[in-house]
Amino acid sequence: MNPENYKHISPNLYQHILSSNHERLKVEARKFGHVSLESWYFTSSEAHAFDLREIIRKSWQFACHVSMLPVPSSFVTMNFAGLEIIVLRNHQGKHKAFANTCPHRGARLVKEGSGLLSRSMLCPVHGWSFGLDGELSNIPRWKEDFPHVAKNDCKLREYPVDLFEGMLFVQLGGEAPPPSITLDGFKEIISLYRIPDMMLSYLPETSEFQANWKLIMENDRNADHIPCIHPEYNDLFGYRGFTEVLYPHGVWHAALPMKQRTPKLWTSRNYQKLLPKFDGIPDVLSDVWMNFNVFPNFSFFIHPEAVDIMQIIPSGPDSSIIRSVGLKMDVTSREIEAARYLAGRLDEMVFGQEQVMLEGLQSVLNQGNFSAGPVSATEYGVLDYNRCLFETYEKAGVRAPGHRLSVQPLEIAHG
Structure with missing residues (x-):
């Protein structure tokens, strides 16, 4: 999906994408370098206590x-x-x-x-x-x-x-602007899906991951692992053709269009085949999944036929509670129900793959001898999420033992 498509379906968002604001954020995302946080931030009780007190309790939830x-x-x-x-x-x-x-x-x-x-x-x-x-x-x-x-x-x-498109948020503390402001640039395109009119597709669920909450949220913005970890998603979407947009206040958006060719795997192939058109959704979005990841711990996914909400609650230095809420329109047909079932099946497989991968990564971090590796220069979403964390820790003087974060912007070549 080319960003040019936003010109027709969401002129306001298209103007934001074209503006220097988006380009500035791409540069700003790299100001701490192309590295992730040290393992201490994902494993220590000190970092966990700080996260609860200064990040979660000073945010909109x-x-x-x-x-x-x-x-x-x-x-x-x-x-x-x-x-x-x-x-x-x-x-x-x-x-x-x-x-x-x-x-x-x-x-x-x-x-x-x-x-x-x-x-x-x-x-x-x-x-x-x-x-x-x-x-x-x-x-x-x-x-x-x-x-x-x-x-x-x-x-x-x-x-x-604060109420944004049918989703209700509570401000625990702090001075961050509410979601109705931070997500306002996307309102025109999100409103196409009529989320306020939706109903629960399943009762709210909680799952426990033996992984730090930041690891889960950062991974949500990382598409580079799709070919290796998620064959079903790779079969349906690939990972090079998606649109990625940065927005102020730690908001990241990705639009994943389905491949034009027929998927090889049964679930992906039949989901694409059965997915109907929905009134009010432009053709250019009829086969697109969208993700909105909002710092510090909120993410929601829009499919043509449903919406899935994910909230990551820290429960320990190396454990998290994932709270999930599923939504759907109060309309049904055999095609829609089949598409919802197959999309849910895809998500369940990917959820299990994510759990195995993230808990494995956490076990390595818990060893205490792993240094943060490089992040791809094109992973703006991951870099931007790290920037939000780095700035929060720097402002409070919180640093891993023996390590000092650099706050000097990098010199980045343009062209």
Whole structure:
């Protein structure tokens, strides 16, 4: 897929691609050199603690798709880097996010992962209750035992929320712009898929990888391993023909068009054969898969027939929880269902291959005697992700023992 195609389907994005902004980011991505992080950043408890405190807890985190909060009083709960959060739809239909802890003694308010709340959230320990606006609504024997506590003294801690194309995010901290701003340049093309109107294609899942979260996210931007590791994807897409776009604030986008020739492998061949056309999606995108990777730990994949969301939660220096959410349009036919099944089969095979590869890489990093190797000069997505990490560590003075990162931009030849 040539970037020129964006001229017809997304003029605004096409202008961004042509602008010096994209070229500047390609140069900026290489300012720390063509190397990855040292193994210490993927294995040490110090780096893990820093990642949780200074990266994850100071970022916007994906919470849920709007279909998971279908009516007022719907809720989902989650744990982000040790922070327990409840995201809900209040009686006015607005999305809200609060700490899922009672401000009285810190008890967890809601134990279930999702469901419907009553008119209030009731603390199971002392019976304090809070409205869906986070306000304190009642304390048993309030006047007798807590005359010194005013209603405004004990609100639930509220977190900012942001909605982008049906995906709801929570700001745990920090000053990073929300996804509705960082992904705004892609809104025109993403909106073609009507993600807000989609429904869950499967219940949200979690999987554990024995690999550092940064290793997984960096790998998501790396296409060079496709021919060796993913024969199914290589058969369907190859890896030299994709479009790669850098965007500010650590956003990377790739568009992977299917090969014009018929794939050799059964699953790839039949998926391509059965994939129907969808209303509203231009022909130039009818056989394209797209990936959007957003620093620090969020990625989503758009297929013509479905959307898959992936969020990587650090669970240890060398382990991660992968949270997956699948979406689809509420339309069906034998062709669509067959295409969804085959795409899911492809993804399952690739997911297993990724796990074996990444856990193998992590085991090597855990040995402690591996020095970071070179990154291809054309892997702008990987280099840009490393730049985001390098800058965060440099700003805080966090460095691997015996190693100092260089912050001087490289001299890069143009032409």
